[in-house]
Amino acid sequence: MSFPWAKNYAPQHPxxxxxxxxxPLPRFVYNAVGAGYPVPRNLxxxxxxxxxxxxxxxxxxxxxxxxxxxxxxxxGGAFNSVEHIMRDVNGGWLLRxxxxxxxxxxxxxxxxxxxxxxYFGSYKAPREMIWLLGVVIFLLMMATAFMGYVLPWGQMSxxxxxxxxxxxSAIPLVGETLREWLxxxxxxxxxxxxxxxxxxxxxxxxxxxxxxxxxxxxHIPGSSNPTGVEVKDEQDTVPFHPYYTxxxxxxxxxxxxxxxxxxxxxxxxxxxxxxxxxxxPLSTPAHIVPEWYFWPFYAxxxxxxxxxxxxxxxxxxVLAMFASIALLFFLPWLDRSPVRSAxxxxxYRKFFWVLVADVALLGVCGVMPASQPWIILSQIGAIYxxxxxxIILPMISRNERALPMPTSITAAVLGxxxxxxxxxxxxxx
Amino acid sequence: xxxLIGFFVGLGFIFALLxxxxxxxxAIEHNATEEFHLEPRPLALASNGVxxxxxxxxxxxxxxxxxxxxxxxxxxxxxxxGQLEALGYDEGQVKALAAQFQVPSINPDTGEPATRxxxxxxxxxxxxxxEVAARAANGNALPPDLSxxxxxxxxxxxxxxxLLTGYRNPPANLPAELRPATGLHYNPYFANLNLAMPAPLxxxxxxxxxxxxxxxxxxxxxxxxxxxxxxxxxxxxxxxxYGWAVLGFLxxxxxxxxxxxxxxxxxxxxx
Numbered sequence: 001m002s003f004p005w006a007k008n009y010a011p012q013h014p015x016x017x018x019x020x021x022x023x024p025l026p027r028f029v030y031n032a033v034g035a036g037y038p039v040p041r042n043l044x045x046x047x048x049x050x051x052x053x054x055x056x057x058x059x060x061x062x063x064x065x066x067x068x069x070x071x072x073x074x075x076g077g078a079f080n081s082v083e084h085i086m087r088d089v090n091g092g093w094l095l096r097x098x099x100x101x102x103x104x105x106x107x108x109x110x111x112x113x114x115x116x117x118x119y120f121g122s123y124k125a126p127r128e129m130i131w132l133l134g135v136v137i138f139l140l141m142m143a144t145a146f147m148g149y150v151l152p153w154g155q156m157s158x159x160x161x162x163x164x165x166x167x168x169s170a171i172p173l174v175g176e177t178l179r180e181w182l183x184x185x186x187x188x189x190x191x192x193x194x195x196x197x198x199x200x201x202x203x204x205x206x207x208x209x210x211x212x213x214x215x216x217x218x219h220i221p222g223s224s225n226p227t228g229v230e231v232k233d234e235q236d237t238v239p240f241h242p243y244y245t246x247x248x249x250x251x252x253x254x255x256x257x258x259x260x261x262x263x264x265x266x267x268x269x270x271x272x273x274x275x276x277x278x279x280x281p282l283s284t285p286a287h288i289v290p291e292w293y294f295w296p297f298y299a300x301x302x303x304x305x306x307x308x309x310x311x312x313x314x315x316x317x318v319l320a321m322f323a324s325i326a327l328l329f330f331l332p333w334l335d336r337s338p339v340r341s342a343x344x345x346x347x348y349r350k351f352f353w354v355l356v357a358d359v360a361l362l363g364v365c366g367v368m369p370a371s372q373p374w375i376i377l378s379q380i381g382a383i384y385x386x387x388x389x390x391i392i393l394p395m396i397s398r399n400e401r402a403l404p405m406p407t408s409i410t411a412a413v414l415g416x417x418x419x420x421x422x423x424x425x426x427x428x429x
Numbered sequence: 430x431x432x433l434i435g436f437f438v439g440l441g442f443i444f445a446l447l448x449x450x451x452x453x454x455x456a457i458e459h460n461a462t463e464e465f466h467l468e469p470r471p472l473a474l475a476s477n478g479v480x481x482x483x484x485x486x487x488x489x490x491x492x493x494x495x496x497x498x499x500x501x502x503x504x505x506x507x508x509x510x511g512q513l514e515a516l517g518y519d520e521g522q523v524k525a526l527a528a529q530f531q532v533p534s535i536n537p538d539t540g541e542p543a544t545r546x547x548x549x550x551x552x553x554x555x556x557x558x559x560e561v562a563a564r565a566a567n568g569n570a571l572p573p574d575l576s577x578x579x580x581x582x583x584x585x586x587x588x589x590x591x592l593l594t595g596y597r598n599p600p601a602n603l604p605a606e607l608r609p610a611t612g613l614h615y616n617p618y619f620a621n622l623n624l625a626m627p628a629p630l631x632x633x634x635x636x637x638x639x640x641x642x643x644x645x646x647x648x649x650x651x652x653x654x655x656x657x658x659x660x661x662x663x664x665x666x667x668x669x670x671y672g673w674a675v676l677g678f679l680x681x682x683x684x685x686x687x688x689x690x691x692x693x694x695x696x697x698x699x700x
C-alpha cells in the first residue's frame with residue numbers, strides 16, 4: 001500500500017530497533033498515521049471529521065467504562081443508579097454529561113463526515129470499500145445509541161424501546177414472535193434491559209474493530225481530496241505527520257471547545273425532559289420522540305400513512321426507514337459519474353444542497369407531533385429523499401457536463417503554471 | 430442492474446408516499462386545549478445563565494416552603510439530608526433538621542416495622558408508603574417526586590413558578606369538556622389545563638421566613654422553585670466554575686494549536 005515515495009520507518013534508538021525486529025508496532029503506527037502516510041496536500045477542514053469521529057468514539061468508550069462501574073442494570077434500580085452517579089460519585093455528573101453529549105457530538109461529526117463524502121464523491125472507485133465499512137459503522141452506532149438511551153430507564157427510554165422494538169412486529173407472520181424473542185418478554189422489562197446493557201458494552205468495541213478496517217481500506221488507495229483528482233506524484237502529497245497531525249490538532253481543540261461548552265453550560269439541551277421521569281409502563285408520554293439524531297429517520301417511518309398495494313402502512317414505514325439507510329450501501333454503483341467532487345459537477349451540487357435541506361426538514365418533522373402540516377411535509381421530504389438517491393442521482397450522472405478540472409492537486413493549489421515549473425524542478429532534481 | 434432495481438424500488442416508495450398524501454386529510458386539527466394553554470413566564474433566578482450560582486438564603490427559604498407545604502404530599506427521594514450543608518447549614522443544624530423527619534426502620538428488639546428519626550445519611554422520606562396509598566389519599570392522582578422536577582418539565586423552574594402562581598377561575602369561554610371535573614383545579618400552565626393539586630400556596634404568610642423576607646405567594650413560589658433547581662442539579666455552581674476553567678484552558682490551547690499548524694505548513698506555498 002501507499003505511494004513509492006512514502007517515508008520509510010528507520011528507528012535510531014537501539015530500543016526502537018530491537019522493538020522493530022520483534023514486533024513492528026511502531027512501524028505500523030508510523031505508516032498508518034505518521035510520517036509514513038503521504039496525504040494530498042490540499043485537504044480542507046471537512047477532512048478533519050474522520051479523526052474527530054475517532055476521538056468521539058474514544059470519549060464514549062472511556063466515559064462509558066467508568067459509568068458502567070457505577071451503573072446498575074435493573075428495572076427497579078437503573079434510574080436511581082444514574083442519579084447516584086450524578087450526585088454521589090466523584091465527578092460522576094461530568095462523566096455522565098460527557099457521555100450523554102458525547103453521543104450527540106459523535107453523531108454531529110459522523111453526519112458531517114458522511115455529507116463530506118457525499119459532496120466530494122469519496123464513495124467512488126477505488127474507495128467503495130471505505131464507504132461500505134462506513135455505512136456499517138453508522139448502523140452499529142445507531143444500534144449502540146438506541147440501546148444506550150434505554151439504560152437510564154426513564155420514560156423516553158422505556159417508550160422509545162417499546163416503539164423501536166415494535167418495528168419488528170410489522171414483519172408479516174413471524175414479526176410478533178421475533179419481537180418477543182428480541183425483548184425476552186412481551187414488553188421491555190428486566191430481560192431487555194440486561195441484554196441492552198450487555199450489547200451496549202459490546203458494540204462500541206465492534207465499532208472500534210470496523211473503524212480499524214475502515215482506516216486499513218483507506219490506506220490502500222490513500223485519502224481522497226477536495227478536487228477529486230488522484231495523486232500523481234510526490235509534490236501532490238505531504239506526510240500525514242506533522243502536516244495533518246497539526247491541522248487535526250487544531251480542529252480537535254475547536255471540537256472540544258464546542259463539546260465542553262455544551263457539557264458544562266447546557267448539558268440537557270439536546271435531551272428530553274421526560275427522561276428524568278422514571279419509566280412507568282402504565283403511563284404513555286404525550287409525544288414519544290427519539291433522540292435528535294434519529295429524527296429524520298423517524299419522520300420517514302411516520303410518513304407512510306396509507307395501506308398501499310395491500311401492504312400495511314406500518315410495514316411500508318419500517319421498510320422505508322431501513323431502505324433509507326440501506327440504499328447508502330449501493331451509492332457507489334448508483335452514481336456513475338466519473339467526476340468525484342461536486343465542485344466540478346454544477347448540477348449535482350444543486351441537488352446535494354437540496355438533499356441537505358431535505359434531511360433538515362425531515363429532522364424537524366421527526367420531532368413534531370404527528371399532525372398536519374408536519375405529515376405532508378414529512379411525506380414530501382421522504383419523496384425527495386428516495387428520489388434523490390434512486391432516481392435523480394443515477395440520471396444526472398449520465399447527462400451532466402462537468403466543469404474543467406485542474407490537471408493535478410498541485411495545480412489546484414498553486415495554479416497551472418506554477419505546477420509545471422515545480423514539475424520541471426522535480427524532474428531536474 | 431443496481432440502478433434499474435434501485436429505480437423501481439424508489440418508484441415504489443414514492444407511489445406509496447403519494448398514495449399516503451392522498452388518503453391523509455390535510456385539515457389542521459383544531460386543538461382547544463392548546464388555545465388555552467400558556468407557556469411558563471420567564472423566571473429570573475441566581476442560578477440562571479452561564480455564570481449562575483445559588484443564592485443560599487433563597488434556597489433556605491425554599492427548603493422551608495418545601496418542608497411546610499410540599500412535603501405533605503411530595504417526596505424528595507434523591508436528596509440526602511447531609512447534602513443540605515450546601516445550603517449554608519452546619520452539621521448540627523443538618524442533624525436537627527433531619528431528625529424532624531421519620532424514616533422507616535425496624536424495631537431492634539422485635540424486628541417489627543417501626544420508624545426512627547432520620548439521620549444526615551438518609552434520603553428525604555416519601556410521604557406515602559407506596560403508590561397505592563399516595564393515589565388513595567389524592568383522588569387517584571399521584572403526587573410526583575420533586576427531586577428532579579425542574580429537569581423533568583419543559584421550562585424547568587419557570588414552569589414550577591408559573592404553575593404554583595397560575596391557579597385561576599376557568600375563563601368564561603372555556604368549552605364544557607375542558608372545564609375542571611370534581612376534584613380538579615384549573616391552571617392554564619398545566620399541560621391539560623386541569624390538575625388534581627389544589628393551589629398549594631394560597632395566602633401571604635403561609636410560611637414564616639426566618640430571614641424576615643415577606644412571604645408573598647409569589648415569593649414563596651420563587652423560593653421553592655429555586656430550591657428545586659438545587660435538588661435537581663446540586664452540582665450546578667461547580668459545573669459552571671469547571672466550565673470556565675476548561676474553556677479558558679482550551680482557548681489558549683486552540684491558539685497554540687493554530688499557531689503550530691501555521692508554522693508546520695509555512696513551507697507549503699498556497700496554504
